[in-house]
Amino acid sequence: MFTRFLHTVSELGAGNAAWYAAARALQLFGLHMWRYHFVAQRVPSSAMRSAPGRLLMSPIASLADLPAEYPRPREVVAARFRQGGCSIAAWKGCELAAILWYQFGAYEEDEVRARYCLPSPHSCWDYDVFVQPHMRLGTAFCRIWDEAHRCMHARGIQWTCSRISAFNPGSLRAHHRIGAVHLGSATFIALGRWQLMFANRPPFVHLSASPRSRPQLVFDTRPLEHGESQCQPT
Template sequence: MNNRFLKTVTDLGWFDAVLYGVARICRNSPLRLHRYYFVAQRVASTPSRAGWGRAIRVRAVSVLADIPWGYPRPRDVLAERFRQGGHSLAAWRGDELAGFLWYQFGAYREDEVRVRYCLASPHSAWDYDVFVQPHLRLGPTFAKLWEEAHFRLHARGVRWTCSRISAFNPDSLRSHARLGAVRLGSATSVTLGRWQCMFATQAPYFHVSFSAGSIPQLRFDTDALEHAPRQESLCHPGRP
């Protein structure tokens, strides 16, 4: 057992480490494996680092034509996000795109696998695809994006923002844990061409589809978090 595998087990836990190994083996084949954790984070009403990162400017991006050259996502994916009603914020440092994040209300169809995430509460939103340029990840870009997003969400009466995190991304898991995110569930999908099989911790629990039109829906109700006596944090990744 080499040191790299031991570190993976430490970061992810045994269960997710094994699935991560399978996913890596499958990278050169038509078979794909994705595993996600679903989390919710309470929306803040005030910025946590007021005055920090004044060189970063955050602006809304509302149409595809406003997407700058060099944006690291395919145009067809971005067009589909806007078609679904997606909103985006872009952070700039001078003329450089420093990072961005996306959010939307009601429901969101996943980019990577066939699944639709539905939000039962009007006081919730879905955030996704938070990106910061690699050379700026130790700076204030991430904090400034979240600060602006929380201001906008709070103004619309949103109390919780939900998202999915790859179970194979320990840095993101730790980052969300530091922000106080609580876990809502998990799902694992295996795809081969048009065929897809999904296992999830909430209804429908198990779903098999053979065409692009067969899309499972996972429903999340953040209103239940308002009265929950104890919420599971992200401190213990790797559980099935």
């Protein structure tokens, strides 16, 4: 067990490993905990995109277009469409290779109760990048991001924001390598219909008892757009 703990520390770092241990302990009492880091990454210009591959890109415009092998509940996807979510699918022939989602203005999280607001018209929110397990060593991940950046750049988007699980070392490392900027962090603890949030940005603490009550976290990328370096890299 001690060896496993040391491995967790080496993967996540001491701080995130402590939060992970706390999350595992809370499960013994029926509580669930999520801890997120919020980051922003610059959208590259069209000239920085890689050459096209063999995958075909297309948007998913409705539930009817969603392939059966996409492993997300249909009610979750329907909620994304209702709030204006955009999606890009990568296909290898008739087989789904990957799907990426993004949204402008604001996004209501579907894992916890929270609303993320983006006041700048030059930013968007990206989320739930799915790649088929047997294609994760191929080009699908890079190609779908190339297409997403092309669509974002065409809309004048300069920065795309997202949340990363503090317990996902692969994602943390990937965002660090691409120079993602840290915007904040938040911890959500849920028991039944109750949810408690602690964050290092307003509103800092929020208690919710129903889906109608959601904390609103604002991520303003305008300082980044103007070259101000008040945020720290991940």
